Amino acid sequence: MFKDNLIALRKRAGVSQEELANVIGVSRQSISKYENGTAEPDLTHLAKLREYFDVSYDSLLGEGNANTTEFPITGSILIQSAIDGRMTLFDMFKIETVFEAWRQASPKAQLIGEMTKNNNGFLGPDEIGLGWYATRTDAEEELHSIQTAISNGRSLYKLQHNVAVVKSGLFGLKMVH
Numbered sequence: 788m789f790k791d792n793l794i795a796l797r798k799r800a801g802v803s804q805e806e807l808a809n810v811i812g813v814s815r816q817s818i819s820k821y822e823n824g825t826a827e828p829d830l831t832h833l834a835k836l837r838e839y840f841d842v843s844y845d846s847l848l849g850e851g852n853a854n855t856t857e858f859p860i861t862g863s864i865l866i867q868s869a870i871d872g873r874m875t876l877f878d879m880f881k882i883e884t885v886f887e888a889w890r891q892a893s894p895k896a897q898l899i900g901e902m903t904k905n906n907n908g909f910l911g912p913d914e915i916g917l918g919w920y921a922t923r924t925d926a927e928e929e930l931h932s933i934q935t936a937i938s939n940g941r942s943l944y945k946l947q948h949n950v951a952v953v954k955s956g957l958f959g960l961k962m963v964h
Contacts, residue, residue, distance in 0.1 A: 789848050790824040796840045796847070797822075811835040843883055860930075862937040864944045866900060869918040869951075877902060877915075880933070882926045885919070885960070892961045894919035894952055896926040918949030921962060925949075 797807055797818075804818040811832050820826035828836065837847050863878035877900035885894050898917045920926040929948040936944045955961035 788824070789827065790822050792847055793818075793836070794822050796836075796842065800840065807839075810839055846883055860934050860937060864933060864937050865942055866917060866933070866944050866946065868900075868915050869946050869949050870916040873915055875900065875902060875915055877917075880917075880930055881914075882920075882923060882930070884923070892955070894921060894950055894960055894962055896920040896923045898926045898929055898946075898949070918946045919952045919960065919962070920948065921950050 797804070800807075802810075804822070805815045808815045808818045811828075812835070813828070813832055817826065817828075821828060827833075833844075833847070837844055840847070860878065860880065863876050865874060865876050867874045879901035881899050881901065883897050883899060885897055897919055900915050900917045902913045902915075918926075918929070920929070925948045929946060932947055933944055951963040952960040953963055
């Protein structure tokens with residue numbers, strides 16, 4: 788939940804409620820209310836929190852904790868995104884829980900590829916959504932398959948465990964079988 792994620796992110800960053808309040812332009816009491824679950828930030832302050840902690844809205848608002856699981860791999864591999872079709876060389880991956888994971892027909896995880904080598908921009912590595920997954924376990928199996936492909940000397944990998952999705956409502960996604 789948001790309140791738990793906010794507490795975890797703030798403590799991980801090593802900032803007090805007062806310091807965080809100053810950064811996003813609210814009172815310390817507002818941060819306390821967010822963390823107690825008695826109030827929620829408006830969209831402007833939510834965006835400032837997301838930017839400050841450098842996390843996705845899914846990680847900030849979603850169920851569970853706000854930790855995104857990162858998976859460094861040995862080597863790099865070319866993969867085509869099932870989301871936007873881009874073919875890119877990746878050397879790091881992470882799995883994020885989907886914001887609407889509580890909906891039965893919605894995917895539960897997204898695999899994100901990062902290009903960290905030769906990418907020293909001040910905003911960090913480029914990230915590209917690669918695919919949606921029915922379960923987090925499916926996304927983890929995909930990562931295992933990717934690492935196996937790299938270990939076997941393959942330079943190209945086709946996603947195998949992802950699911951097709953369509954938009955559902957304003958922001959939602961629905962798996963297509």
